[in-house]
Amino acid sequence: MFNFESKLQNLIKWIDNKDCLYSQNAKLSSLNPSSATNSSNQSYISSNLVVKDVEGSGRGIYTNATLTSDTKIIRVPHKYLLNFKTVLSALSRYLKNTSVDTGDDEITKVYKLFTLEEFSKLTSFQLLSFYITLEKKRGFSSFWKPFLDTLASEDDFKFMPLYFSDNVFGLLPKTTKKHATIVKTRFERDYELVKNLLLSKNLDKQTVENLLPKSEFLLSWLNINSRCLYMTLPTSHTTEDNFTLAPYIDFINHSDDDQCHMKIDSLGFHVTTSTKYEVGDQIFFNYGPHSNELLLCEYGFIIPHNKWDDLNISEQLISKMSNSQIDFLKDQDYFDNYTLNSEGLSFRTEVCLATLQEPMPGESRKLRALINGIIDNESYRKGNTILIKSILNEIIHESNSHQYLQFSNADNNNDNKQRKQLIGALYKNRSKLAENYLMSI
Structure with missing residues (x-):
């Protein structure tokens, strides 16, 4: 098991299209090194950024140099984004030839049970939760392994009311309990729908439970809920489906002040500073004007002096x-x-x-x-x-x-x-x- 620093270095090499510890076994697509300025595969992570774990605030991105406002600090190409469009594209490769090959692994065989139309009818939450949960099981065979290895663990969500025991949950204010119950209902709905979809493929109950354990699906679902960033997708069913997961960028935490802004274009996902940063400052996004109740129920934290409370x-x-x-x-x-x-x-x-x-x-x-x-x-x-x-x-x-x-x-x-x-x-x-x-x- 790699420690986080090893996982982080592999993630950065993966985004930058350089050999990483997983590349010997992973079926990675061939890309050119990020040197051509107009290449759609070019990645960029400023050398003035560093990921650190800080007691009391958790994992985040910090500066090791002074940054002025309007400084471009990160760009991640579309190829490395996990969203409805990229997942459908990845799954379509398995569906071109639905005949089972003797060399197919267990997960590939499951993918081949479906049609692209069936996958397209799922919401982004349902599709990505299903896909991330199954891709984790593929281990080194998954293109996404460097990214999946750096997603949050169950321990990172221990302050989400979804994980509270009944006696602790009962201590919450009534309106907070109501909001937390709504979040739980959303999760339960998505899990049941995906589980029943698998059962409809004549897979027995035990096989489905092994493929899609509720606890693992919940962890995938919470990573999406807490780390997704919003962008317009042509394949989305509703505006609620307009989001993506972005490697490395998802280490940026929330502040009630607007300190960075995001942009999506043909080259990928860009992050630019909107304020000045001194050495050692943490980089922040503003998720939106969210109350502490919403932050606790959706993300698992509160801000002591939250101006949007x-x-x-x-x-x-x-x-x-x-x-x-x-x-x-x-x-x-x-x-x-x-x-x-x-x-x-x-x-x-x-x-x-x-x-x-x-x-x-x-x-x-x-x-x-x-x-x-x-x-x-x-x-x-x-x-x-x-x-x-x-x-x-x-x-x-x-x-x-x-x-x-x-x-x-x-x-x-x-x-x-x-x-x-x-x-x-x-x-x-x-x-x-x-x-x-x-x-x-």
Whole structure:
């Protein structure tokens, strides 16, 4: 088993089309060295970058020299990207001749059971999770091995609620549990669909479970969910399928500030700095304006001073609604997803609060004027403030009663102890956000 440094060096050599430790056995496509400036196979990784493991923040990319803004630091050609298009292209090679060859390995035989149309009907998540899980089993025979060897391990996802025990999961705020349950449902749906597709090929249940263990499919699925980068793909079914996995680039972590930007063109995936970096700084992407709740449920971490953090107060507001108010909000497409952040209330929340002050919302001209942008919420402000104060005080009380978890040392399981400490920090951030908003009104 190679250690990470060996795997990293092989990954870099692979991307740069140089011999790596796997090339003697892997069926790699023949490429020219990356010397021609116009070559579509040319890769580039700045010599001013280094991958490091840092306690407390994990694996990331750091600088070993000063970088100015608008510096090109990475380019990875399309050949090395894992996405719907490249996977379909790779699979099509096996489907040109579906007759089973005596030299075919077990995975190739499985691929030949399918048609390209069947693969094309899968979502990107389903197809890539299936493909990565099976390609890992091919070992040195897989073109993708240098990349697959550097994907995150199960231990890297130990702070994902999907891995929490029931008693730890139960400590999460209600809205966080709801979001985490949605993530789990997405995974379960994808796994069941792919598993049933394999079963439809007259493979027995034990064979399918050996080919596609749920734990291994989950690890592939989480790597996609946490490390994918968005790009437009001509073969995608929906905008949700417009993503790719990019080797080396996926070591770049998230910040709530925009520090690098990405570009896709005919030559591949490019990363350019959008700010100045000093020696020893970590390189960051901004995944988007994500709350800590979303970051925890989708990626397995939170940011202590996240400027995009928000509070979801949907449950508290929905519990106060009459049936006519619920029906009105659904009819206007303003039902659920009510949030506030350091900047104030979302417009959806303003509409909800105004609706709660209207016994017969469908007959209120004032409410419709608010929704249509004809008036602001000034006439509803007093009632809004009373409702919001009550809700935020409830959140502060709940959060303060759980902040002790930040200092939890009572659990013999070290992972659970750290998970509880993370949940305590989440409650602390929720309390601070609620307190700050109360002060502003």
